[in-house]
Amino acid sequence: MSRPQAAAPRQGRLAAGQVDVSFVGDDGQDRREPLDQCWMQPFEAARTVNRTRSKRGSKGFAGLWWFATTADHVGYESWLQRDHVMAWDFDPTVMSLTPRPLRLTWQRDGKTVTHTPDFFARLRDGTAVVIEVRSQRRRGRDAQPMGEPIAYACQEVGWTVWRVDVMDPVRTANLRWLSGYRHPRCHDARRAASLQRVFADGAALMDGARQVGDPIAVLPTLFHLLWRQVLQTDLDEAPLGAGSLVRGGA
Numbered sequence: 001m002s003r004p005q006a007a008a009p010r011q012g013r014l015a016a017g018q019v020d021v022s023f024v025g026d027d028g029q030d031r032r033e034p035l036d037q038c039w040m041q042p043f044e045a046a047r048t049v050n051r052t053r054s055k056r057g058s059k060g061f062a063g064l065w066w067f068a069t070t071a072d073h074v075g076y077e078s079w080l081q082r083d084h085v086m087a088w089d090f091d092p093t094v095m096s097l098t099p100r101p102l103r104l105t106w107q108r109d110g111k112t113v114t115h116t117p118d119f120f121a122r123l124r125d126g127t128a129v130v131i132e133v134r135s136q137r138r139r140g141r142d143a144q145p146m147g148e149p150i151a152y153a154c155q156e157v158g159w160t161v162w163r164v165d166v167m168d169p170v171r172t173a174n175l176r177w178l179s180g181y182r183h184p185r186c187h188d189a190r191r192a193a194s195l196q197r198v199f200a201d202g203a204a205l206m207d208g209a210r211q212v213g214d215p216i217a218v219l220p221t222l223f224h225l226l227w228r229q230v231l232q233t234d235l236d237e238a239p240l241g242a243g244s245l246v247r248g249g250a
Contacts, residue, residue: 200247
């Protein structure tokens with residue numbers, strides 16, 4: 001899953017009161033407040049503080065992902081970010097996600113430092129998560145990555161900090177396939193009920209689909225149920241195939 005270890009604070013910590021947060025308020029006006037005074041702001045529903053766009057000559061690719069969890073679009077700035085947004089859409093514990101809704105500002109060695117985290121998420125248990133998506137190569141080039149001092153300030157107000165890297169290629173490929181069936185239009189209630197009965201005790205993917213009907217008609221609903229995790233299969237060991245073992249979801 002796209003779920004790393006939370007960042008652990010080290011030396012040179014910053015208190016939440018030493019960090020300002022710039023964001024767009026509910027009234028559409030730019031605001032700047034100390035982190036320890038605005039940490040309850042629902043940033044997962046805020047506007048982005050800078051636009052998502054592709055740069056000429058860049059190896060990245062900006063775009064919009066239809067986030068099935070909220071039936072809304074989430075912007076991304078690279079294929080790496082897109083893959084993680086997809087994984088968070090698949091993750092049932094992630095309730096909402098928005099790109100770059102806030103900018104953090106603090107002082108270091110007498111100079112003003114700013115940093116805009118890639119995403120802000122809200123989990124279903126209420127946890128707020130600040131997310132950094134960085135490949136190892138990009139981390140080495142970044143002028144102002146989100147270091148331990150600012151991570152500590154976020155953790156001080158109860159925010160969790162995730163730092164994520166390149167995803168496992170097998171899981172990524174499987175999620176890309178299933179994500180093509182994430183829209184509710186792929187769901188057929190009658191076939192879904194039959195598929196849940198067929199796979200209750202486990203069966204090979206294609207064998208179970210054929211028990212319900214013509215695979216051409218049945219497979220979209222089957223893949224939709226796998227995306228929603230109503231049905232489950234191992235997405236980490238091998239690409240999805242006719243022989244993949246499918247079982248009823250938790």
